[in-house]
Amino acid sequence: xxxxxxxxxxxxxxxxxxxxxxxxxxxxxxxxxxxxxxxxxxxxxxxxxxxxxxxxxxxxxxxxxxxxxxxxxxxxxxxxxxxxxxxxxxxxxxxxxxxxxxxxxxxxxxxxxxxxxxxxxxxxxxxxxxxxxxxxxxxxxxxxxxx
Amino acid sequence: xxxxxxxxxxxxxxxxxxxxxxxxxxxxxxxxxxxxxxxxxxxxxxxxxxxxxxxxxxxxxxxxxxxxxxxxxxxxxxxxxxxxxxxxxxxxxxxxxxxxxxxxxxx
Numbered sequence: 001x002x003x004x005x006x007x008x009x010x011x012x013x014x015x016x017x018x019x020x021x022x023x024x025x026x027x028x029x030x031x032x033x034x035x036x037x038x039x040x041x042x043x044x045x046x047x048x049x050x051x052x053x054x055x056x057x058x059x060x061x062x063x064x065x066x067x068x069x070x071x072x073x074x075x076x077x078x079x080x081x082x083x084x085x086x087x088x089x090x091x092x093x094x095x096x097x098x099x100x101x102x103x104x105x106x107x108x109x110x111x112x113x114x115x116x117x118x119x120x121x122x123x124x125x126x127x128x129x130x131x132x133x134x135x136x137x138x139x140x141x142x143x144x145x146x147x
Numbered sequence: 148x149x150x151x152x153x154x155x156x157x158x159x160x161x162x163x164x165x166x167x168x169x170x171x172x173x174x175x176x177x178x179x180x181x182x183x184x185x186x187x188x189x190x191x192x193x194x195x196x197x198x199x200x201x202x203x204x205x206x207x208x209x210x211x212x213x214x215x216x217x218x219x220x221x222x223x224x225x226x227x228x229x230x231x232x233x234x235x236x237x238x239x240x241x242x243x244x245x246x247x248x249x250x251x252x253x254x
Contacts, residue, residue: 007159010204014166017200021170024177024193030185033177037193040170045200048163052206052215055156064215065203068222072199075226079192082230086237087185 006054013047020044029095030087034080041076045069160208167201188232195225 016039023036046069053065088103171194178190199222206214 003155006207007155010156010159010163010207013200014163014170014204017170017197018166018173020193021173021197024190025173030183030189033186033189037189037196040193040200041196045196045203048200048203048207049215049218052203052212055207055210056212058212061212061215064212064219068199068203068215068218071219071222071226072196075222076196079226079229079233082233082237083185083188083192086188086233087183089237090183090185092183092185 002054002057006051009047009051009054013044013051016040016047017044029098030092031084032095034084034087038076038080041072045072156207160204163204164201164208167197167204171197171201184236188229188236191232192225192229195221195229199225 020036020038020040023039024033027033027036049065049068053062056062094101174190174193174197178187178194181187181190199218202214202218202221206212206218
């Protein structure tokens with residue numbers, strides 16, 4: 001029974017990892033690819049480490065496996081937040097069918113986000129989506145904005 | 148001929164290792180040809196998570212639970228690496244690649 005359960009968990013976890021990798025290769029946008037990459041962290045690695053806990057069937061191994069799973073669950077949102085924030089502020093191209101861009105709207109309309117323009121606005125043709133200037137510029141005047 | 152219990156887990160762990168290897172290869176393709184640095188960081192994050200899963204599957208395959216310590220240490224270092232890379236990307240000064248190179252130097 002344990003072997004069947006562990007084998008099923010191994011297969012399911014590795015299939016989730018494979019789905020995440022295929023999504024990483026096929027999906028059109030950085031943020032959408034991040035959505036695909038989440039599945040490998042939680043479901044894939046979680047199922048495989050759970051299978052290890054089931055196979056070993058002892059307390060220390062189970063605790064170690066649970067520690068790894070909890071660590072992955074705790075660090076995945078932090079890493080995803082940092083990557084998404086960095087990617088958006090570096091001005092990635094969004095997917096063509098994206099029609100909700102609340103951060104872009106807030107950055108272009110909210111006065112709290114527009115405290116000063118760039119020291120010298122570059123004369124290139126920026127596109128219609130108003131992007132925030134890089135963080136290194138803004139920090140000089142607005143440190144407590146978004147921590 | 149061979150008792151059924153170990154065989155099932157060993158076959159499943161071999162299959163899991165193969166699938167994880169294919170997954171790492173697919174993510175590596177995205178790492179190589181990701182058009183921007185953010186894509187490469189996302190692909191690298193996925194590869195580290197896949198390697199953690201690979202270490203877990205190898206612990207089942209080798210029937211050696213001490214590989215879980217390796218998985219813990221690797222997950223920690225991978226998180227630190229991802230955070231450092233994204234902070235570096237956020238703080239770096241470069242703009243979009245369509246902009247012609249330096250028009251004016253900033254102090």
